[in-house]
Amino acid sequence: MDKREFKNKAYNELAKITKALGNPRRMEIIDLLAQGPFSVEKIAEQTNLSVANASQHLQVLKGARLVEISKKGNFIYYQLTNDKVFQAWRALRELGLDLNAEAEKLVNDFYRSGEKMKPVTIEELRQKISGQNVVILDVRPGEEYQRGHIKEAASIPIEDLAERIDELPKGVEIIAYCRGPLCVYADEAVSLLREKGFDARRLKEGFPDWKAMGFPAEIN
Amino acid sequence: MDKREFKNKAYNELAKITKALGNPRRMEIIDLLAQGPFSVEKIAEQTNLSVANASQHLQVLKGARLVEISKKGNFIYYQLTNDKVFQAWRALRELGLDLNAEAEKLVNDFYRSGEKMKPVTIEELRQKISGQNVVILDVRPGEEYQRGHIKEAASIPIEDLAERIDELPKGVEIIAYCRGPLCVYADEAVSLLREKGFDARRLKEGFPDWKAMGFPAEIN
DNA sequence: CAACTATTCAATAAAATAATTGAATAGAGT
DNA sequence: ACTCTATTCAATTATTTTATTGAATAGTTG
Numbered sequence A, B: 001m002d003k004r005e006f007k008n009k010a011y012n013e014l015a016k017i018t019k020a021l022g023n024p025r026r027m028e029i030i031d032l033l034a035q036g037p038f039s040v041e042k043i044a045e046q047t048n049l050s051v052a053n054a055s056q057h058l059q060v061l062k063g064a065r066l067v068e069i070s071k072k073g074n075f076i077y078y079q080l081t082n083d084k085v086f087q088a089w090r091a092l093r094e095l096g097l098d099l100n101a102e103a104e105k106l107v108n109d110f111y112r113s114g115e116k117m118k119p120v121t122i123e124e125l126r127q128k129i130s131g132q133n134v135v136i137l138d139v140r141p142g143e144e145y146q147r148g149h150i151k152e153a154a155s156i157p158i159e160d161l162a163e164r165i166d167e168l169p170k171g172v173e174i175i176a177y178c179r180g181p182l183c184v185y186a187d188e189a190v191s192l193l194r195e196k197g198f199d200a201r202r203l204k205e206g207f208p209d210w211k212a213m214g215f216p217a218e219i220n
Numbered sequence C: 001c002a003a004c005t006a007t008t009c010a011a012t013a014a015a016a017t018a019a020t021t022g023a024a025t026a027g028a029g030t
Numbered sequence D: 001a002c003t004c005t006a007t008t009c010a011a012t013t014a015t016t017t018t019a020t021t022g023a024a025t026a027g028t029t030g
Helices: A003-021 A024-033 A040-049 A049-063 A085-099 A100-109 A122-132 A142-147 A158-167 A184-193 A206-210 B003-021 B025-035 B040-047 B051-063 B083-099 B101-109 B122-132 B142-147 B160-165 B185-195 B205-210
Strands: A065-071 A075-080 A132-139 A148-149 A173-177 A200-202 A217-219 B067-072 B075-080 B134-138 B149-151 B175-177 B201-202 B217-219
Touching: A003 A024, A003 A085, A003 B025, A003 B051, A003 B083, A024 A075, A024 A085, A024 A173, A024 B003, A024 B217, A040 A049, A040 A075, A049 A065, A049 A075, A075 A085, A085 A142, A085 A206, A085 B003, A085 B083, A122 A173, A132 A148, A142 A148, A158 A184, A184 A200, A200 B201, A206 A217, A206 B067, B003 B025, B003 B051, B003 B101, B025 B040, B025 B051, B025 B075, B025 B083, B040 B051, B040 B075, B040 B185, B040 B205, B051 B067, B075 B083, B075 B160, B083 B205, B122 B134, B134 B149, B142 B149, B149 B205, B160 B185, B175 B185, B185 B201, B205 B217
Parallel strands: A132 A173, A173 A200, B134 B175, B175 B201
Antiparallel strands: A065 A075, A148 A217, B067 B075, B149 B217
């Protein structure tokens, strides 16, 4: 094998993995699987894909070894192969939000306006926790909260928030979080909370980021 | 804009960037540009592409804002937009080498065999430097050495190594490095050196990695 | 201003990717 | 063994990506 041939093979291997990541639907799937394992049907539902289409995308991800499966009863659960997959996805996400003013603007504009609505970073939340009184609110589906959540966080899934909003205190700042910076659950929560007179902001990142940084979490 | 529409846009933006990275030729270009700015002609030459083809790939990278240009005289120099581009490329590279046993095997097999030939990691090199006598040898083209290199490193471009090999000492361990883990210059150097009775190994990573980790370098 | 040259553009053909549909499969539960 | 159901497969079509070729452009140099 000569030099050029070797290089081609090496870069082809890498490109194969990157190509598998480089599709909007599959990126959304990766983002979802960062929360934990899901069945094909659930993945399809969460990403608005047909089951067959979701399955095909999952085959591509599996072919690139980005995800792996485990079987339970009649279901097949897909999960990220290892932590480096999330790390790489995260690096790309950060690069994307950094480079692409368009995308950045999108994230900032959606459901938000003004300084008071600015997302709180993980670092800022850490400081708030140790310094003042805050309520941390997990608005992901209950199932995802069960799997793991920020320590001391309360769980009110976004779809239940309207009717359970009175469980929350009015004098204290509420930090809502969800799956990650591209997830809109926390934005919806903040929007609703502020409408009702609560002092609320969203966490910029999501639970997987918190966990990856090694901060206190309750994991099941 | 509803929730699904927002998500689609956000993931599309990210996928666009990832897609631009997800091509073997463009990956090689990114790897090259991690050394610094190069003209289109030089990039084409180093990657075995036609100039027109290289130019087109560069347009794609520029469209995704991964690279930017600067003009000098008659030439246009391309360079990485910022450090996050290299970080993301690095995360992908690590993920790829980790996931893909094939690729891993390729890298380990090429020009190498046995324990003594195992690449030295940056951490190991750091320890060697502070603890014992080593020669650090930069075998990249002289131009790239000029732009920046590991502190105390000597420069003998791989193409000159055969005739200049007597400049190197025989009692001391020689650590050769080049552009990165996918670059074969250091492997060729080690192969040649060991053939001639020198005690040589390669650095697993490259100069850009060393620099990114903030270790002592001479930059021009 | 003319000549030169680095780079880009435009057009084409070949190849790869993506979504849709409906059928097939495989494995659990009755 | 039969049914039920989650998942995958296969075939089709539309779209996008890639490499090649030769011409065009733009900016410098003499």
